[in-house]
Amino acid sequence: MSYLPSTEHDELRAMVRELADEQIAPRAAAIDETAEFPHDLKELLAQQDLLGTCFEERHGGTALDTVAQCILVEEIARADATTSLIPIVQKLGALPILLSGSEEQKDRYLPRLASGEWLIAFALTEAAAGSDVAANRMRATRDGDDYVLNGSKRFITHGSVANVLTVFALTDPQAGGRKGMSAFIVETDTPGFAAPRVEHKMGIRGSPTAELTFDDVRVPSGNRIGQDGEGFKIAMATLDRSRLSIAAQAVGIAQGALDASVSYASDRTQFGQRVSDFQGIQWMLADMSAQTEAARQLTYAAAARVDAHAPDLPYWTSSAKLVAGDTAMRVTTDAVQVLGGYGYITEYPVERMMRDAKITQLYEGTQQIQRLVVARQLLQRAGVDTRGS
Amino acid sequence: MSNDILFLAEFAGGNPARSALELATGAAELASQSGGSAVALAYGSGAASGAAGLGAHGAARAIVLGDEDRPAITYAGSLVAAVREAQALAVLAPATPNGRDLAAALVGTLHVPAFGPVRAARVVDGVLETEQATLQGSVITTARPSDGAPAPSVVLVLANTFTPAEGGAGSADVSQAPAAAGSALSRASVAESHPAEAKVVNLEEATVIVAGGRGVGGEEGFGPLRDLAAALGGAVGASRAAADAGWIPYQLQIGQTGKVVKPALYIGAGISGAIQHRVGMQTAEHVVAINRDPDAPIGEFADLFVVGDLFQIVPALTEEIRRRKGHEGA
Amino acid sequence: MKIVVCIKQVPATGADKRYTDDLRLDRAGVEAIINPLDEYAIEQALRLADDGSADAVTYLSMGPEQASEALRRALAMGGDDAVLVTDPALAGADEWATAKVLAAALDKLAPDVALMGMASDDARGSLVPGAVAAMRDVPLLSYGSELAVAGGEARVRRLSATGFDWIAAPLPVVATVTDQVGEPRYASLKGIMAAKRKPLETWSLGDLGLDAGELSGAALTTVTDARPPEAKAPTERIENLPPAEAAAKIADWLAARKLI
Numbered sequence: 001m002s003y004l005p006s007t008e009h010d011e012l013r014a015m016v017r018e019l020a021d022e023q024i025a026p027r028a029a030a031i032d033e034t035a036e037f038p039h040d041l042k043e044l045l046a047q048q049d050l051l052g053t054c055f056e057e058r059h060g061g062t063a064l065d066t067v068a069q070c071i072l073v074e075e076i077a078r079a080d081a082t083t084s085l086i087p088i089v090q091k092l093g094a095l096p097i098l099l100s101g102s103e104e105q106k107d108r109y110l111p112r113l114a115s116g117e118w119l120i121a122f123a124l125t126e127a128a129a130g131s132d133v134a135a136n137r138m139r140a141t142r143d144g145d146d147y148v149l150n151g152s153k154r155f156i157t158h159g160s161v162a163n164v165l166t167v168f169a170l171t172d173p174q175a176g177g178r179k180g181m182s183a184f185i186v187e188t189d190t191p192g193f194a195a196p197r198v199e200h201k202m203g204i205r206g207s208p209t210a211e212l213t214f215d216d217v218r219v220p221s222g223n224r225i226g227q228d229g230e231g232f233k234i235a236m237a238t239l240d241r242s243r244l245s246i247a248a249q250a251v252g253i254a255q256g257a258l259d260a261s262v263s264y265a266s267d268r269t270q271f272g273q274r275v276s277d278f279q280g281i282q283w284m285l286a287d288m289s290a291q292t293e294a295a296r297q298l299t300y301a302a303a304a305r306v307d308a309h310a311p312d313l314p315y316w317t318s319s320a321k322l323v324a325g326d327t328a329m330r331v332t333t334d335a336v337q338v339l340g341g342y343g344y345i346t347e348y349p350v351e352r353m354m355r356d357a358k359i360t361q362l363y364e365g366t367q368q369i370q371r372l373v374v375a376r377q378l379l380q381r382a383g384v385d386t387r388g389s
Numbered sequence: 390m391s392n393d394i395l396f397l398a399e400f401a402g403g404n405p406a407r408s409a410l411e412l413a414t415g416a417a418e419l420a421s422q423s424g425g426s427a428v429a430l431a432y433g434s435g436a437a438s439g440a441a442g443l444g445a446h447g448a449a450r451a452i453v454l455g456d457e458d459r460p461a462i463t464y465a466g467s468l469v470a471a472v473r474e475a476q477a478l479a480v481l482a483p484a485t486p487n488g489r490d491l492a493a494a495l496v497g498t499l500h501v502p503a504f505g506p507v508r509a510a511r512v513v514d515g516v517l518e519t520e521q522a523t524l525q526g527s528v529i530t531t532a533r534p535s536d537g538a539p540a541p542s543v544v545l546v547l548a549n550t551f552t553p554a555e556g557g558a559g560s561a562d563v564s565q566a567p568a569a570a571g572s573a574l575s576r577a578s579v580a581e582s583h584p585a586e587a588k589v590v591n592l593e594e595a596t597v598i599v600a601g602g603r604g605v606g607g608e609e610g611f612g613p614l615r616d617l618a619a620a621l622g623g624a625v626g627a628s629r630a631a632a633d634a635g636w637i638p639y640q641l642q643i644g645q646t647g648k649v650v651k652p653a654l655y656i657g658a659g660i661s662g663a664i665q666h667r668v669g670m671q672t673a674e675h676v677v678a679i680n681r682d683p684d685a686p687i688g689e690f691a692d693l694f695v696v697g698d699l700f701q702i703v704p705a706l707t708e709e710i711r712r713r714k715g716h717e718g719a
Numbered sequence: 720m721k722i723v724v725c726i727k728q729v730p731a732t733g734a735d736k737r738y739t740d741d742l743r744l745d746r747a748g749v750e751a752i753i754n755p756l757d758e759y760a761i762e763q764a765l766r767l768a769d770d771g772s773a774d775a776v777t778y779l780s781m782g783p784e785q786a787s788e789a790l791r792r793a794l795a796m797g798g799d800d801a802v803l804v805t806d807p808a809l810a811g812a813d814e815w816a817t818a819k820v821l822a823a824a825l826d827k828l829a830p831d832v833a834l835m836g837m838a839s840d841d842a843r844g845s846l847v848p849g850a851v852a853a854m855r856d857v858p859l860l861s862y863g864s865e866l867a868v869a870g871g872e873a874r875v876r877r878l879s880a881t882g883f884d885w886i887a888a889p890l891p892v893v894a895t896v897t898d899q900v901g902e903p904r905y906a907s908l909k910g911i912m913a914a915k916r917k918p919l920e921t922w923s924l925g926d927l928g929l930d931a932g933e934l935s936g937a938a939l940t941t942v943t944d945a946r947p948p949e950a951k952a953p954t955e956r957i958e959n960l961p962p963a964e965a966a967a968k969i970a971d972w973l974a975a976r977k978l979i
Binding site: 401460462465486489490491492493494496497498500501502503504518522526527528529530531532533534535536538539542545572573574576577578579580581582583584585587588589591597621629639640646653654675677683688689690691692693694695696697698701702704705706708709710713714 | 756813814815818822837845846847848849850851852853854856857858859860861862864874877878879880881882883884885886887888889897898899938939940941942943944945946947948951952954955956957958959960962963965966967969970972973974976978979
């Protein structure tokens with residue numbers, strides 16, 4: 001399985017890097033400080049056709065391979081983690097439709113997502129159902145040809161700026177989360193829907209993390225994705241792929257922190273020499289670099305296996321997200337250390353990168369959940385029956 | 390082939406451009422080295438009556454290409470005819486848009502060596518030798534026409550390379566250009582003219598320039614710079630950032646795509662010193678930079694780098710200069 | 720109305736540049752980009768295509784095989800097709816030879832407007848556009864901050880000593896534009912992908928009916944010396960002083976050099 005980057009990958013990386021360096025990086029500090037969603041950068045990414053990379057050409061997308069999609073996210077995240085969530089969540093929200101939607105649903109929604117005219121969000125998590133997805137309580141009650149949705153969601157990235165959502169709700173509460181949940185496409189201008197508040201967060205502050213309420217929100221049955229009861233399966237299949245975007249994001253954050261550290265250390269002098277001349281600092285930088293590269297290569301290896309429809313896909317994507325998230329946290333923390341006092345103040349970007357990195361260990365499946373997934377795959381390979389765990 | 394040195398003499402509004410006077414002096418200098426004469430190629434409104442006056446700056450003869458106010462490039466046809474007939478050693482042209490256009494027409498039609506823009510030129514043992522700053526000023530090359538190359542060489546000359554000689558008494562012998570073959574280059578014309586109300590100083594002629602950049606922050610921010618320029622008897626210039634932002638007219642932009650200036654004193658306030666600006670002023674004799682960023686690139690090539698707030702330092706400097714000049718006057 | 724934009728591939732600004740031992744510009748092994756000033760010409764042409772004034776935009780470049788990269792990058796910004804004129808005889812071509820080749824290629828492409836940027840980044844001179852116009856016997860409209868085409872005529876907005884003029888000439892013309900045209904657009908991802916499929920032809924000197932011998936061989940100018948500029952005295956610095964004191968020190972410095 002070869003995953004050396006191709007010429008096209010290098011060209012894409014150069015194109016996104018130029019855009020990120022010139023237009024995104026200069027905005028990062030202000031986005032973090034004001035905690036405002038960067039609509040202008042969303043427009044920029046849409047204009048550059050960078051929100052449609054996971055969609056087919058017949059829907060107006062550019063159908064890039066998964067490695068290329070990771071490179072795109074990585075290069076944006078290197079400049080600003082918040083902005084990198086725009087293409088990440090556009091894919092996350094659309095995956096249920098891509099994986100299990102009907103052709104009619106795809107034709108109806110995907111073109112506007114590919115062009116960036118509409119933003120989409122993924123509404124699964126609830127206040128009492130985070131890692132424990134099956135504990136979802138939101139209900140979708142059949143009424144004639146419609147479903148009526150009641151309940152609330154929490155921690156929904158872009159929930160307050162999205163035009164459309166993929167929402168998970170119980171169509172059969174008796175059957176419980178695993179068998180009784182279904183997936184729906186809900187347009188946010190539907191009466192009864194509201195995004196009453198967004199969270200104040202440690203990092204990715206420009207990305208609105210919203211609480212959503214559904215009060216008798218009426219959705220036509222043509223907006224149900226797949227069959228009744230398939231929701232849990234669709235959600236898991238989505239997360240098996242979307243967590244790879246988080247791995248790419250984490251790699252990008254780490255790279256940005258590493259670049260800032262190298263630049264600072266080779267410029268700053270103390271005790272009559274450059275900080276980068278000290279062996280202790282060189283060792284730190286070397287570890288940061290090797291770990292970031294390892295995370296990157298594992299992410300690309302997983303990406304190549306997504307495109308190859310590998311049967312053990314969760315093993316790869318969870319491993320990548322596990323390694324990359326922990327790497328981002330470690331590298332950004334070390335970056336603050338390398339910059340010393342300057343690393344702690346907002347004039348330099350690494351403290352923001354460290355705050356941004358933490359989320360990669362938490363969302364789209366905490367690191368603990370990722371470990372469970374990897375362990376299960378490992379034990380299955382070894383022939384151990386894991387159904388009871 | 391003669392040892393004469395030809396030069397472009399542009400006239401506008403009845404008067405010779407400063408470049409005409411500079412090149413007259415330069416051509417006379419080269420002519421004295423080559424053993425020939427300096428000959429003006431005069432064009433533009435006022436050329437017919439003003440050409441003789443170029444003798445006071447060193448021109449022995451003057452050929453009038455035309456006296457009308459029309460785009461310089463439309464004189465290319467008669468220029469080529471005059472240059473062909475003259476069979477000179479070199480033709481000097483100013484490194485301005487008009488000078489480049491006419492020089493290009495000569496090179497394209499006659500296939501002769503082209504040099505420039507040069508910062509120095511001389512004739513050594515009958516051979517033209519030029520000096521040019523290349524690769525954004527990082528290398529100085531000396532060049533001459535190759536053995537057997539046809540004459541004349543066309544030389545683009547930067548402003549302020551030659552200083553107009555004062556107070557000569559000569560008068561140039563004036564003649565008309567030979568008949569020119571029709572050329573499509575003459576088919577350009579001014580369709581609309583929009584002169585600005587205020588006169589804008591020609592920065593290439595200024596000996597002192599106070600330039601402002603992004604750090605000036607706005608149109609009003611140029612006020613203190615104007616005061617300083619006035620106190621020093623100089624002109625105000627700007628970086629491209631200030632021109633793009635609309636704080637000053639584009640005619641005052643110094644840099645790769647603006648004016649190339651060579652003042653005795655250049656003071657840059659709130660200018661970072663990016664390469665695109667640097668190539669427009671790096672040959673200034675003395676460079677003073679004022680910037681609150683101690684790591685601004687301009688600090689690397691300035692002669693004097695002042696770290697501080699320009700809105701405090703520039704007025705203080707203006708005050709100090711006025712005070713000293715006041716004492717001198719008393 | 721058809722536009723051909725002439726572009727050049729040059730070494731990236733700030734990259735380490737050198738002269739070779741035989742005193743020629745060493746272009747090997749340096750990152751190459753579209754001459755930044757040509758990007759404004761590309762942008763101007765694409766704007767005329769966007770507003771319907773132009774119905775075809777072609778890019779033309781003369782250079783080594785590698786120059787096709789610059790043409791692909793231009794096509795990624797927009798435009799229809801590209802032509803690369805390449806021939807070993809053209810290595811180290813001077814401005815006259817470049818103009819001769821471009822003029823021949825332009826005669827073959829026969830555009831209404833042959834559009835170029837101001838000057839190349841790596842070897843100032845900017846004589847190519849005017850030389851091309853003279854060789855083709857076509858009007859030259861130069862140093863435009865804007866180009867407009869209508870009714871069989873082209874006009875450029877050119878700065879005058881105080882304000883600006885619109886200079887006009889009947890088509891076909893050679894025109895050059897400055898950076899005042901405005902920021903060149905980024906190439907979008909679809910643009911980059913489409914660029915790969917747009918036609919890019921390669922022409923040799925033979926295709927243009929030009930004689931290699933006439934164009935190659937000794938250049939008309941010879942560089943006899945290349946040296947670094949005169950060493951400058953190190954920068955003097957004034958910092959951490961109150962404004963009045965700093966001003967006094969600056970004035971002393973100026974006075975010592977007889978500047979005040």
